[in-house]
Amino acid sequence: MKPANGQAIIQTFEEWSPKSLAVEGDKVGLMLGTLNKPVDNVMIALDVSEEVVDEAIEKEAGLIIAHHPLIFKPLKQIETTTGQGPIIEKCIKHDIAVYAAHTNLDITNGGVNDMMAEALGLEDTKVLVPTQEIPLKKLVAFVPENHVEIVRSALGDAGAGHIGDYSHCTFATDGTGTFIPGDNTNPYLGTQGEMEFAAEKRMETVVPETMIRNVIKALEKAHPYEEPAYDVYPLDLEGEKLGLGRVGYLKEPVSFETFITQVKSAFEVHHIRTAGPEPDMVKKVALLGGDGNKYWSYAKRNGADVYITGDLYYHVAQDAAVDGLSMIDPGHNVEKIMKEGVKRKMESLIDSNKYATQFIASSVSTEPFSFR
Incomplete structure (x- = not known):
């Protein structure tokens, strides 16, 4: 197995904790380095201190995902013997990218x-x-009768149809779909050039706006037609807060x-x-x-x-x-709970059967205070 690309890792992370959730003015995203590289090991840290970077070097981590941003205020200069200079220098020399997920990780579900x-x-x-409030959309799909359960499961598994503590909520009505397959088609039903009358179900479900693309992808994958017919409508309903x-x-x-x-x-x-x-x-x-x-x-x-x-x-x-x-x-440092939490979440999101990338929770304490 090969390690996952850094861009793919962060894309997966942002599907869970998108940067758009961060409060205005917060500094989130890539702080340093490049994500366009294979990453064998990812270190999860609360802060990016020099000790954390040393640990990342020891563990051969090519990416640090941190809760607190390494760079929050603009730097006028980078002096490699003081302040953040040694941290930045070590990261660059050892090709370690630093990514920050701050208030977006505070806000996201499961954060x-x-x-x-x-x-x-x-x-x-x-x-x-x-x-913020996530607007709701109504997805309406037209599905042949023998694929209704397959499509319903796919939509629900992708995040559609959640109402309170209920999942996979849909409503279906009977209908007839009509179409004429063209010369360049390979129709699931019907014959090229001839009108087809298909017994279909009109399936309706609700989808948070942030999930609509993934849900449509799931629909297209589960639907037997080459060109599934569906509609998306805005809803004047209270969305998830x-x-x-x-x-x-x-x-x-x-x-x-x-x-x-x-x-x-x-x-x-x-x-x-x-x-x-x-x-x-x-x-x-x-x-x-x-x-x-x-x-x-x-x-x-x-x-x-x-x-x-x-x-x-x-x-x-x-x-x-x-x-x-x-x-x-x-104390502020109790947010260290995110190290193991993010590690477990990313292990569940990245397919370990497909990628060799490992996630490591930093063992370094970044608590700045001593108590006597």
């Missing part, structure tokens, strides 16, 4: 915030801070002290900061990975018993406490 919510065992989660943070429920209420222990265990930290009034019991939890200072009011508005986020500012903690919100700051 950083979902990983954090899952680690805490939260249920019935929803977006804390909506940033995407955004930062999550809010959900613990399976059972627990005391605040018990919940603190759970937070430390889930995020593998020994120390946390708390602020605000301590609730007797914790049931509803809001969280936002990274710096969530400006979003504490969303947690309050959603009736959360506690809000978990990193880098809490002094005055933000005071203001939220006055408003009666309990907060826990386990």
Whole structure:
């Protein structure tokens, strides 16, 4: 088997976590190097420090996918003995490309915030801070009767027909399709030059706009006709809301002290900061990975018993406490949960039977603080 090309790896990654999800002004995408090369090993990292690059060199990784951008502000110069210079120099010398997935990885389904919510065992989660809504489309396909189940399965497997917790939702009605195969056709039904009357089903399903291309590809692959007939319509319906943070429920209420222990265990930290009034019991939890200072009011508005986020500012903690919100700051570095999470996701998306590329979670700690 050959390793996957870097462009194919990132294309697959962006089908899961597209750059379009990132908040305005965020720096995401290729930071350094080229993706147009075979990549044997991909390192998944929270930050791109010099120690992480050394680890990538040791593991012979040709690509680093990081959560925090290596280059966020424009560089006026690259001095190879100070600042980011040594990192950039090592990456160039060892042909290591650096790709950043920041707020798009926070927002996407199954991304950083979902990983954090899952680690805490939260249920019935929803977006804390909506940033966008994905429009819905209605796909209508005309399918011969003996292929209805094949096409229905293909559409559902490709992401069509999701309504709440239900999948593969379709509606079909009977009809008759007509067509005359031309001289250069090889028709599944009918004869060249003669009108054909085919018993067909009009199959309808809903598709998020971001998935419509893949769903149509699945339709064309599963449909027996050379030229499948289908229509796509916009829908004036509320689409899926995407955004930062999550809010959900613990399976059972627990005391605040018990919940603190759970937070430390889930995020593998020994120390946390708390602020605000301590609730007797914790049931509803809001969280936002990274710096969530400006979003504490969303947690309050959603009736959360506690809000978990990193880098809490002094005055933000005071203001939220006055408003009666309990907060826990386990640190920004808890987003390290994405290293194993992205590794598992990419292993599920890249066909290991087709490509020899390996995904490696960085073992380097990039926590800048020491606790005494």
